Amino acid sequence: MQLTEYKKLWNARKWMKRNEPFLPTWHAHLGYSLDLFNHFKKGATVEEVAINNELNQDLLQRWVDVGIVLGHLKQKRKGIIKPKRSLVKYVSKDSDSSVGILIKEMMELHIPTMLSYRDLMQGKEVNFFETDYGDTVAQTSALLETIAFPKVLEVVKKEKIKSVFDVGCAYGGYLKRLHVKKPKLRLKGLEADEGVAKKAKEETENSNIDIVAGDIKQYESDEEFDLVMMNNLLYYFSKEDRAELFKKSSEIAGRKGTLIVISPLVQSKHGQAFASAFNSFMSAHENMYPVPSERELKQYAKAAGFKFKKTTPVVKEGGWYMMVFKK
Numbered sequence: 001m002q003l004t005e006y007k008k009l010w011n012a013r014k015w016m017k018r019n020e021p022f023l024p025t026w027h028a029h030l031g032y033s034l035d036l037f038n039h040f041k042k043g044a045t046v047e048e049v050a051i052n053n054e055l056n057q058d059l060l061q062r063w064v065d066v067g068i069v070l071g072h073l074k075q076k077r078k079g080i081i082k083p084k085r086s087l088v089k090y091v092s093k094d095s096d097s098s099v100g101i102l103i104k105e106m107m108e109l110h111i112p113t114m115l116s117y118r119d120l121m122q123g124k125e126v127n128f129f130e131t132d133y134g135d136t137v138a139q140t141s142a143l144l145e146t147i148a149f150p151k152v153l154e155v156v157k158k159e160k161i162k163s164v165f166d167v168g169c170a171y172g173g174y175l176k177r178l179h180v181k182k183p184k185l186r187l188k189g190l191e192a193d194e195g196v197a198k199k200a201k202e203e204t205e206n207s208n209i210d211i212v213a214g215d216i217k218q219y220e221s222d223e224e225f226d227l228v229m230m231n232n233l234l235y236y237f238s239k240e241d242r243a244e245l246f247k248k249s250s251e252i253a254g255r256k257g258t259l260i261v262i263s264p265l266v267q268s269k270h271g272q273a274f275a276s277a278f279n280s281f282m283s284a285h286e287n288m289y290p291v292p293s294e295r296e297l298k299q300y301a302k303a304a305g306f307k308f309k310k311t312t313p314v315v316k317e318g319g320w321y322m323m324v325f326k327k
Contacts, residue, residue: 024070028091029107030063031072032100037083038092045079101139141232145173148231148262148314151322153181156227159258159326162186165225167216167249168233172200175209183208188225190214192236216248217241224254231262238289239296246304250327259306259325262314267293294323301325 031037039049046064050057064081067073074082091100116126152174156164162185166175169189178185188210191197197213204211212219228249237245249259298308306325314320 023066024072025103025107027063027066027070027072028087028100029103031067031083031087032091032093032098032103035093036060036063037087038094040073040081040083041088041092043076043080043082046081047079049081099143102143105140141170142173144232144262144315144320145177148320148322149174149177151312151314152229152260153178155258155260155324156182156185159226161226161258163225164188164227164229165223165252166190166229166231167245168192168230168236169200169211170196170232172204172209172211174229174231176204176207179204179207179209186225188212188223190216190219192216216245219248221252223252225252225257226254227258227260228253229260229262231260234261234263234292234297235288235290242292242296243300243303246300246306250304250306253327255327257327259301261297261323261325262320263297263323264291264319265294265297265321266291266319267295291319294321297323 034053034055036049039053046061047057049055050060064073064075067081067083068075072084072087074084076082089095089097091103092098093100119126155161156178164175164178164185164187166172166187166189169175169191170193172189175187175189179187187208189200190212191200192213192215194213197211201211230245230249234242234245246259250257253259294311301308305327307327309324309326312322312324314322
């Protein structure tokens with residue numbers, strides 16, 4: 001075999017092997033979206049699950065075959081299939097510990113968007129797999145809250161915060177957690193997505209949390225708060241709008257107010273592979289914008305009258321950070 005042919009074969013094998021890690025994610029996504037791990041939870045045959053849920057038996061069998069090879073599923077006697085307990089716990093829709101929504105966002109939003117780049121670069125119209133992704137993004141943001149909340153609570157305690165205004169509060173996750181830890185806090189959230197805001201209101205109706213549906217650009221109020229939060233929000237705003245967003249936050253914050261911003265950052269120390277991929281996703285959507293840098297946010301904050309206090313990693317692998325500013 002000539003050297004050029006060997007190199008060609010080696011490169012072909014290399015790219016084939018690089019596709020292997022995609023298979024478990026594909027399998028988990030299909031299992032989550034059709035709730036297959038739950039259907040096989042107590043043990044069942046492929047035929048039983050296919051008939052009970054009106055699924056194509058041949059394709060379901062292929063999914064099961066892949067799952068057995070990957071170790072996601074086990075085959076018992078008489079063709080009974082059972083999933084791994086961890087898959088039922090973490091990739092089933094009705095599990096409180098499920099992270100399936102994160103897999104859904106990646107497989108139905110991010111990857112299809114990146115695959116559409118060829119057409120987008122040529123100016124062709126692209127129909128995305130999911131266009132109304134407000135609920136999906138809100139649910140994945142809730143996963144991030146679990147990691148970020150202790151850091152937010154630390155700031156609340158240190159700065160002796162008595163009132164909080166959450167811009168883009170989604171389902172009010174941070175506010176609900178703060179209410180549990182600090183019941184006397186005055187809490188208010190603003191959410192642009194009316195459907196998400198409605199659900200947040202329903203989930204907080206028996207508390208002192210005030211949820212308002214509206215856009216921060218049009219929001220007007222004489223109320224002031226000790227702490228303003230902007231979490232997972234900046235990629236919905238252009239650079240020009242971000243500068244105005246910081247100014248608006250400064251108006252809402254009191255004379256000695258604090259500002260917390262949680263966002264993925266480009267040109268940061270950690271998680272640049274994810275941040276660059278995230279940027280690719282944002283840039284492909286007309287109503288979304290590239291991820292900011294730490295330097296960019298410091299400039300906005302300074303122009304709005306805030307002083308930079310600190311930057312703390314939230315999820316290093318994803319390049320997510322919490323930045324704290326104070327007047």
